[in-house]
Amino acid sequence: MLIKLGYNETKWKDGIKDVFFWNTAKVPHILISGITGGGKTVLSQMLVNPLLASRVDIAICDYKAGGDWNGIIPNYAEFTKCEEVLNEFYNSFIESVESKVYKEKYLVFDEFSSYALSKDTKEFKELMSKISHIAFMGRSFGYHLIFISQQFNAKVLDTAIREQFGIKIYMGSTISTESATMLFPNCEINKSLHLPSCCGYISTPEKNIDIIRIPYIKEPDKLKKLLVQKGQAYFA
Template sequence: LKLMNGVYWNYEADPHLLIAGGTGGGKTVLLMSILSALAKVGHVDICDPKRSDFVGMRDVPVFENRVFFDKDSMIECLRSKMQFMDERYDYMTNHPDYKAGKRYSDYGLTPEFVLFDEWAAFISSLDFREFDEVIQILTQIVLKGRQSGVFLILAMQRPDAEYLKSALRDNFMKRLAVGRLTGSGYRMVFGDENEKKVFKYIKGKIGRGYVANNGELAREFYSPSVPFDKGYDFHEELSKLPV
């Protein structure tokens, strides 16, 4: 997936994407751009706990029955995706062409994505029992999703440990930050390798930020430019995609 000139997300080599961004920094438009690209190569489930930017996508044919915005349905989305992942492993290991080390694409299977906006808002809505279940499911998908072709995209304002445990965060191999974050916020996103890096915020540059693979030095990033001034509409364009 091309993110900008010279910057790609190879979700098979670097599974799971973590996106951070302050209010008004361009995170939603970036997520819409990523969603538009991924919908052309696989299936995408969308979870929007704030019931705002992505709820309208439920009317788009490619996302029919794949948009969730209340707590119970979002938990069920994660449950069903873990079950789907386990069923894929059963399918692959019982395939006549099975060979250790092969992954989903070697069997002609397409990737599956779960895009979760405002993850922190979702986590904050859970009780203790629900929280434990969600973290267990998330752990399973993070650790086992790559080979079966199930990938997570979590977006939030900043990935505090209370919303995403450090051990889990370390397994998100692609990192993006747009808009304005605090120094501690950047460290949470990009890790100790970037502790001494000077992150700059340029006022008015919506969609600008930083990107890195986990464990690497972050580099400057610019989100795709979307021609809203020429009438571009994500909902309209996505509605044209074949199911």
């Protein structure tokens, strides 16, 4: 599946609409990070919109329970109930591996970092074992991870797991040294640069770093309502 993520900001300034696509068959997982108000939620919802339209299997966890994802699909959880949905997704993945059956399934997890850091040492190791398993083998069986958080540091996802997320996006006008190092290692980023509104940094398998622009949504609530309508129509 090809999912439009946004536009190349450099070419946009020259009047050229050069689109960044997520080819889910080639790149199974995506990380979306950024500052509050930077646009990561809008980008994430725009990404889920075509998934609903394609009627693929989606599960959504929102650890922060901020009201951005509730009411869209039945397979949804907030805060402590995220554990159940995550385990269901992982168990389905294990069944696919054991039976060698390909399924097209997506797990959207908002504020994954906060969820991971809420675990004690034993629980965290168990969580990372599951995530690592899906991250490394998910592509072969159609299982995709869409993780959203303000930041992804080494305490949350180690380098080996982060490298399995072939597309990484950071939305916001500025980026911290820690986020730049974690998401875009070996890339030169001018952290004193202030990006325009609705822009951020993106790395893809084709290019280490670029600037992405997403459409300006004047009324974000309408985008959420659109997702609810599509979800209700599909799961009716």
